[in-house]
Amino acid sequence: MAEKIIAVSAGREITETEFNEFLSKLPEQQQAYVATEEGRKQALTQYANYFLFEKLGYDKKYDQDEAFIATMEAVKRELLGQYALTQEIKDIQATQEECEAYYNEHKAMFVKEAKATAKHILTETEEESKKVLEEIESGAKTFEDAAKEYSKCPSKAQGGSLGTFGRGQMVKEFDEAVFTAEVGKIIGPVKTDFGYHLICVDELTGGEQSEFAEVYPQIMQQLTTEAQNKKYMEVRQAMIEKYGLEFK
Structure with missing residues (x-):
């Protein structure tokens, strides 16, 4: 046609x-x-x-x-x-076998990022924090209502909600408490430089090993790029040895 x-x-x-x-x-x-x-x-x-x-x-x-x-x-x-x-x-590409070997040797690199969804109540003293905890545990107030009434953090407007965040985004003491907590259980008082926190973790995700199939494209691209860069340097060196390169 x-x-x-x-x-x-x-x-x-x-x-x-x-x-x-x-x-x-x-x-x-x-x-x-x-x-x-x-x-x-x-x-x-x-x-x-x-x-x-x-x-x-x-x-x-x-x-x-x-x-x-x-x-x-x-x-x-x-x-x-x-x-x-x-x-x-153009013909340089990592093989699946090379990718599998890299995955097995570097499994720690392919652990899914741990994330938490949590809320907290921040008070200035430990005594205040314990008093708020008693009110919540007695059923006098919900965690969210207590946060709106007592918390010193701007998150009080959202019932203490901090949304979802990754490990290492919060101060050390808070971070360790959150990522070792039992979901749904109130923990604290937890002391930080900001004061005393009551924390309730609503959800914990991540921290588990990624399957090879999930990260295969990422590994393939990385290893292929590394192999191509290596070839580039080899070819460049061969051309320098053959024709020379001198910077004045």
Whole structure:
């Protein structure tokens, strides 16, 4: 089936396939616009203009200007260098066996981040904290109501809720108490530099080992990148030994 011709610029036929390829290489922020009818028409005009001005360049022999030739040489040097490197590393990819071995040797790296969802009540003294705890345990007040009434932390407006946070985000004493707590059980008073806390952990997640299948893509990318970088350095060193490199 013959290619659909959508424009002819300076005698150059522009096919729908090549134009779509041109569109696909535009920056991501332009993709939504060129997907519209108006945007597509404007992009086609831009693409057609390349051939008009290319023709102008040949007509006026701008392609023979020294400045143009120097620019083309610089562009060629950069593109050829990039292409050569790409060719050298294109077939380098970590194997599944290598990834599995890395996973088994570095399992500690693939433990899911521990997170907690908790609420607290902050008081200035231990006595105040114990008194609030008694009220909650007696059923006189819920934890949330007690937080709104007694807590010195801005979280009191949310019933003491601190939302969800990861291990190490809170001060040491608070962090250790939360991540060793029994879910749903009030603990404290816990002393920190801020005062005394009553803490209730609503949920604890993470801390377990990730399965190999979960982290395989991550390991594959890491090992492949490392192998490609190693190849790059080997090729570079070989070229230096063959042709030399000296900084003045």
